[in-house]
Amino acid sequence: MVGGGRAHALSLLSIGVPLAGCAGPFSTLEPNGPAAERVATLWWVMLGGSALISTLVAVLIVVAFVKRDSETRVSPKLWIGGFGLGFTSAVLMALLAYALVLGESTLPTPRDGTVAVAAEGRQWDWRFRQPGVSGEIATEGVLNIPVGVPVDVHITTQDVIHSFWVPQLAGKMDAIPGKTNVLRIEASLPGTYEGRCAEFCGIGHAGNVFRVVAHDADGWAAFQRSEPR
Numbered sequence: 001m002v003g004g005g006r007a008h009a010l011s012l013l014s015i016g017v018p019l020a021g022c023a024g025p026f027s028t029l030e031p032n033g034p035a036a037e038r039v040a041t042l043w044w045v046m047l048g049g050s051a052l053i054s055t056l057v058a059v060l061i062v063v064a065f066v067k068r069d070s071e072t073r074v075s076p077k078l079w080i081g082g083f084g085l086g087f088t089s090a091v092l093m094a095l096l097a098y099a100l101v102l103g104e105s106t107l108p109t110p111r112d113g114t115v116a117v118a119a120e121g122r123q124w125d126w127r128f129r130q131p132g133v134s135g136e137i138a139t140e141g142v143l144n145i146p147v148g149v150p151v152d153v154h155i156t157t158q159d160v161i162h163s164f165w166v167p168q169l170a171g172k173m174d175a176i177p178g179k180t181n182v183l184r185i186e187a188s189l190p191g192t193y194e195g196r197c198a199e200f201c202g203i204g205h206a207g208n209v210f211r212v213v214a215h216d217a218d219g220w221a222a223f224q225r226s227e228p229r
Contacts, residue, residue: 025194027167032193033186035170042102049095053088108184114150117143121155121162121175121197124204132224143212146220147190155181163199166212172198187214 024030031037118129128143129136137144145151155164157175164183165172173183187193197208215223 025168031168032188032191033169034188035185036168038102039171042099045098046095049091052091056087108152108182114152114184115146116152116154117145118154118156119143119164119175121157121164121201121208123159123202124197124208126162126164126195126197126208126210128210130223132226134227137223137226141210143195143210144220144223145185145187145212145214147187147214147216150184150186153183153185155183160201161199162197162201162208164195165198166193166195168193169212174199185212187212190214190216190219 029040029043031040115131117131120127125141126143128139130139130144131137143153153164153173155173155175156179157177159177161177162175163172164175166185169187170183170185173181175181191214193212193214195210195212197205201208
């Protein structure tokens with residue numbers, strides 16, 4: 001009885017530990033914006049594709065160890081060519097096509113009402129410039145955006161390569177010396193979203209984090225009335 005209880009506890013632990021990594025402010029499976037939702041959808045589609053291929057491999061292993069009469073045995077050509085190469089190639093090509101279409105949809109395109117902000121990565125923090133009524137407003141460690149509005153983040157770096165990443169709002173975008181990259185983010189709900197540098201940039205990399213505050217209409221208007229710095 002005791003052994004059974006321990007086995008049950010271990011089985012729950014084996015399930016709970018992986019699932020615990022799918023939640024929290026840095027989880028890509030808890031999206032709060034259109035771009036992040038597309039990333040999460042791609043993750044689930046890839047999981048489904050890999051599950052199909054894994055199932056096929058498991059079936060092949062079982063078939064290899066189960067004795068059957070030669071008359072009822074499936075042709076090796078069918079397993080290797082039809083299921084092994086054909087099925088796997090079809091799944092991988094479908095995943096690749098879906099990923100390319102999805103990736104194309106995440107690229108910034110001209111759109112009325114889009115807000116432009118600037119993000120500069122440094123060792124080891126981030127500085128931002130947001131539009132204000134009287135001029136740009138500079139902040140450190142906190143990026144302010146309006147909720148429900150596409151925001152184009154113009155990403156640069158003062159020193160080495162960094163990577164701008166807010167998992168619940170969009171995918172990653174590198175900050176490369178001498179180049180400006182643009183990432184479109186959008187928050188569906190007001191709130192604070194955690195971001196971090198996703199590219200190792202030195203001994204202070206672990207602490208290179210920031211926040212994105214998504215304001216409702218009144219909050220965004222109030223922020224824009226702040227004094228430029």
